[in-house]
Amino acid sequence: MYELRVWLPSQVRAATDPWFDNTFSPWVGCSKVSSGCTNCFAEAWNSGRGRSNWGPGVVRAPQSEGAWLSPLRWNQNAQGPYRVFVGPVLDFFDSEGLPGARARFWEMTKIASKLTWFLFTKRPENISRFLPADWGRKYANVQLGVSVEDQAALVRRAPLLAGVQATRFYSIDPLIGPVDLREHLDGISWVVVGPEEGPSSRPMDPQWTAEIRARCRERGVRVFDRSSSLREMPTTV
Numbered sequence: 650m651y652e653l654r655v656w657l658p659s660q661v662r663a664a665t666d667p668w669f670d671n672t673f674s675p676w677v678g679c680s681k682v683s684s685g686c687t688n689c690f691a692e693a694w695n696s697g698r699g700r701s702n703w704g705p706g707v708v709r710a711p712q713s714e715g716a717w718l719s720p721l722r723w724n725q726n727a728q729g730p731y732r733v734f735v736g737p738v739l740d741f742f743d744s745e746g747l748p749g750a751r752a753r754f755w756e757m758t759k760i761a762s763k764l765t766w767f768l769f770t771k772r773p774e775n776i777s778r779f780l781p782a783d784w785g786r787k788y789a790n791v792q793l794g795v796s797v798e799d800q801a802a803l804v805r806r807a808p809l810l811a812g813v814q815a816t817r818f819y820s821i822d823p824l825i826g827p828v829d830l831r832e833h834l835d836g837i838s839w840v841v842v843g844p845e846e847g848p849s850s851r852p853m854d855p856q857w858t859a860e861i862r863a864r865c866r867e868r869g870v871r872v873f874d875r876s877s878s879l880r881e882m883p884t885t886v
């Protein structure tokens with residue numbers, strides 16, 4: 650049995666995915682790296698705006714100066730935990746990302762220290778290369794994760810995250826195949842899981858998310874399941 654999902658435009662994702670309060674992208678653009686990217690909503694959003702900053706060897710578009718001011722405003726107004734999903738229209742550890750924007754972002758996380766920043770990637774092999782030289786306690790408000798779409802992606806990416814000193818999590822979204830987390834939950838603080846969305850979305854079997862929830866429950870790992878009412882908010886620092 651498969652679930653029928655309704656397509657949600659990227660603009661309303663923050664409102665309907667309440668594991669984060671807002672999003673921030675230091676630049677715009679990326680390249681597809683695996684089957685999880687097949688129906689990338691960010692690429693569709695990008696091309697819908699007439700931009701061509703997607704693909705290998707293509708220059709990524711810098712973020713506007715106005716957008717860079719938003720996190721400062723969120724930080725100033727934050728009355729409690731405020732979670733920022735970094736990079737809905739990029740992969741922060743993309744080797745073709747903009748180096749200046751990446752450096753500016755790291756400084757931003759120190760200035761906007763009341764915010765909790767969530768970065769997840771399909772390129773964990775690049776994490777250590779692109780962490781700042783002073784990575785450590787100064788970045789306690791930054792959590793790092795890998796994006797996983799199926800078992801093959803989990804087996805490939807999870808070990809590369811395991812060695813990183815950070816609060817770590819998995820984004821299993823879009824889930825396009827069964828995932829067995831039993832050997833991969835050491836040191837993981839929380840998991841978000843959800844189905845693919847959009848007109849070409851691939852079906853998700855609710856049993857797959859039930860398995861993920863069960864494995865997490867066994868290990869005391871919090872789960873935010875976008876396809877069900879089980880929504881445990883992620884850790885803040």
Ligand code: SF4
Pocket residue numbers: 679680681682683685686689690691692737738739740771
């Ligand atoms: S890594 Fe993410 S942003 Fe980049 S193409 Fe794949 S799904 Fe899209």
